[in-house]
Structures are given as C-alpha cells and as structure tokens.
Amino acid sequence: MDHKRITFLLALIWTIVAVLPLFFGGTNFIMHILIMCLIWSVVASCWDLIMGFAGIFSFGQVAFFVMGAYASAIISAQFSIPPIFAVFVAGGITAAIGILVGLPCLKLKGAYIALVTFAVHMILEPVLKGDIGRAMGTGGSRGLLTIEPMHIFGYTFTTASPVPYFYLMLLVAVLCSVIILVVIKSHWGTAFLALKDSQEFATCLGVSAFKYKLRVFALTSFLTGMMGGFYAHYVGMLSTRMLGIDLFVTLMVILVIGGVGKFPGAIIGAFITIAVNELLSPLGPYRPITMGAMVVILVLVLPDGIVGLFERLFSKKQHGMTH
C-alpha cells in the first residue's frame, strides 16, 4: 500500500474511533473495552513493525509490555515521579532492555531469535515473582495492587469515568501510529525491505543491518513499554498472570486478523479481536478453544488478514476496469 492510502485508512479509523464515545460514553464497560483496544492496537502495531516489516521473529512483545507496566508502577511509587513522566521513563528502561535483548539476536537467525525473545518472556515470571523482583518492589506473586492513577495538571483520570482516559489513549495511539507510519515509509522501511529480501546484498550496498535492527528493537520496545505504563496506571493493579499464554495468543490473533506486515491492519485487528473476545466470554472455558480454532482457520482462509482481503478485492476491481 502506498502511504497515501495508509494515511487515509488511519484517518478513517481514528475518526470513527474518536466519535464512538458519543454512542457508548455512558457505558463504562464498553469504554473500558475501547481503551483496551487502543492500548493493544499500539502494542500489536509495534509487533507488526518488528515482525512484519523488519522480519525479526521477536516473541518478547508481551514481556516488554509487562516490564514497562511494572517499571512505571514501581518508579511512580518509589521515587514519587508523576505517572505521566514515569510512563516515559519506563519506556526508556524497556528500550534499554530491548537493545540488550536485540544485541545477541543480531547474530542469530529465524527461529533462534524467536527462542531468545520468548526466553525473555519465560524468564520474566520467575524473576518478577522471585527474590530479585521482590527486592525491586514487584510485590512477588501477589503483584501490585495499588498503582497511582494517571494525573495531568491536577486532573486525575479514574476508572469510574473512563471517557477522558479514552481520549488520552486515543491521542497516544494516534501519535504512535504516525510514528510507525513515518518509520515504515522513511528510509528505515526501505532498509528493512532490502534486508528482508536479501541481507547479504543489502549489506553490500551499505545498509547496516546492525544499526537498523537495533533501532527497531529500541523503538518498538520503547513504545510497548510506554503502553504498558499507561495500562498499569489505568487498571491500577498488576500481576504476573499477564504473562500467561492467553494474552500472547490474543496479540497473535490481532496480527492474524489484521494481516502481518499490512500496517494499519494491526489496529483494525485489535478492535475486532478484543471485541470478539468480549463477545465470546459467555462461552466460558470454550472461549480459548474457539480462539484457537479461529487462529487456525483464519491463517488458512485469510492469510493476509482483513487488509490483505481488501487489497485483493480492490486490485481485482481495478484489474476488471482496465479490461
């Protein structure tokens, strides 16, 4: 897709989302779901950036999210930094960890990278629950139960009236999506495309795989960690249960529905997936089974996601017109 069409799609999506509180503003439950959609749309877009565009099989996105959430909660509690700044500090910390994780990954290929990044995910739970985590103030296996709510200029956002926080999150999500769009369409994006097609050839042309891959690790883990912080200060409590396989798979479903490497797709996917997930909740224990079956069927039937489907329909129509 050219950047005009992506910009148009983004503008369309965000406009529709911006007017949603007019209809649902009174129902806190739906607003809560919408805030979650916004948060996950950014996290999924970041994952799409690193996996779909940069071609790095990073499976540590949920881990970075949880790290950011814990970091922000701990910083705001222990150093009495206002949450709005703590969120960015947390982003910086996760970016640093992202670079640390990225460094060994630069030497590795394919499934090895998936393993190392997934290892970060697997280690995080025992670390947060164990002595090291408790010394840092993660609350061990009980988790953090009282996290300072977000406040800006004396105004405190509460879960009781979620509409203001929804607009704050919308602003953040719009900014993040613009950043991702700029990255994809700048020379970064071109460099990734070249590196993905043939790393050897691209390196010979002077594209530094090291520089670009490390940068994408830093950027995506910064944004993901930041969103983790926003999540923590909104929900008000954290536990290591987020590291379970459910959330990981939900993120993956978002990407499957939206389409891997089809940028605004992840955002559309987030809204559809989170909504469907909520609609399926009456199914109880059958919900994860349905989600699993959905992933399997969707990958087979809709390999490029919804955006891919639209692209196919659109190009067919164009094709028909030229004849």
Add this chain to the structure above:
Amino acid sequence: MVIEITDVIISGLINGSVYALMAVGLTLIYGVSKAFNFAYGSFYSLGGYIAFLLFGLSFINNYFLVFVLAVPILLVFGFFVEKTLVAPLRKRDDWEIKVMMITLGLALFLDNSFQVIFGSRMKSLPPFLEGGFEAGDFYLSHQDVGIFFLSIGGILLFRWFLNNTRTGMSVRAVAQNPAGAQIVGIPKEFVFAATFAISTVMVGMGGILLAQKYFITPMGGWDILVKAWVITAFGGMGSIRGGLYAAFIVGMLEAFVGWYFGMTWTLIVLFAVLLTTLAVRPQGLLGKWG
C-alpha cells in the same frame, strides 16, 4: 552426600534421555522442512492423555498394548495435521511465520480442549515397571531404568530408520537439498508430512514415558516445548547428534541446579547457559547455518 549426588546424576540421565527423544523430534522437523512447531508441547500432553484413555479401556492392562495402539494414532494425527494445516501454507513466501502462528493456534485449541475434556486436575499413569534395585540407602527403580532404555532405544531405532530405510534416506535427502531431492523423484510433500508424523510420535512417546514420573496437565506441554526448543537451539537446529549431547547436558544441568539452588532457578540458569552458548556459537554446538 555421595548417594544424593548419584541420585541427582541418575535423574539427570533419565530426564536427559527423554529430552533427547523429544528434542530429536523437534530438530527433525526443523532440519527437514524449516518449519517450527509451536504445538509440539501440546503433542506431548496428547501422548499422555491418549495413554490415559487407553488405560481406561478394559482390555488394556500393559504398556506394550498402549504403545502398539498409541504409535499409529499419533502417526496418523501428525500426518493429518501436516497435510491440512502446514502444507497449504508452504506455497507462501512468508510461510515460516504463518506456520508458527497456526501451530500456536493449534496449541491453544488442544490445551484448552484437554482442559475441558479431562479437567484441570492432574492425571497420572500407572508405573511402567514395579520395584527397583536396592543397595543400602541407594535405590534405583526399575521404572527409571526402563524409561532410560526405551528412550535410548527409540533414538537408536530412529537412527537406524534414517540410515537404513528408503523413507529415512529420502528424509535425509530432503533435509540436505529439497530441490535436488525433488529432481531425483523423491516425493517432497510426503517426506515433509512423514517427518512431522514421526516427530509427533517421538514427542508423544516422551509424553507417555514422562507422565508416569510426573503428571499430565493440560498446560504442562509448554514447559516441554521450551525445554525441547532450548535443547535444539543449544545443540544446533537440524543437528540430531548435537541435540542428543545437548539433551543430556540440559538434563544434568537441570538436575544439579534444581538440587543445589531449587527448582525455580532451573529455567533461569538454562537460559543463561543457552544465551552464553549462542553468543559464542550462534549456530549452537554442532549446528550449521542454513
């Protein structure tokens, strides 16, 4: 002290042997078809649950019958999964990530189906052999010895299959050069499906063997997936001998760390060792790039 250490070594050897069986299965699919199977851990649980169901049947009272019945079930299941889920994706250029996604979906589906069908309560299998060798404080159960020899036997059988049968040789040919193998008339698609089926049998067998010592739980497979994955990466993906060495190293390491520092540290130490190895040798112990 001496007896404790001997116990730790024995437990490391036995776990290592079963890990070897499972890691060889994982490295086999990766080596032959470059596909990564996220549902590998669920296949482990599946093996355990199949054995559990078979023991529920009235005419089954020993492990021989269970193995005779479970192997074909797992073989057909693996073949079917490859043909319906993985093979259609192979035509795409980004199929690697799609395979990871579809197998992750399959894992979620299977794990939660186990949870609904069998409940989240742990299930156990009867021991494979009763009794044990005793010498003073030292005790070695026949079951452990049996598990060890069955796993090693499984690996040797697999080695024989790869080196001496026609299908095995075509598997090796496809692993070395898929295009070349196709040119000389080896049915590539069949080999992919066959390796997937064989690896399913190997991990399912591991499930049946380990379920006697530990338990079967719906989510228990994730631990196994991570371990098998660590072992294959540590030994070098696609290298069967590397996987074999790595499995015993990991089994020993786990036993000693678990005994000395406590079980919570095993995963952390495992990953630390893995990361150090990969930093020095990105291709693993005996792996080749490719």
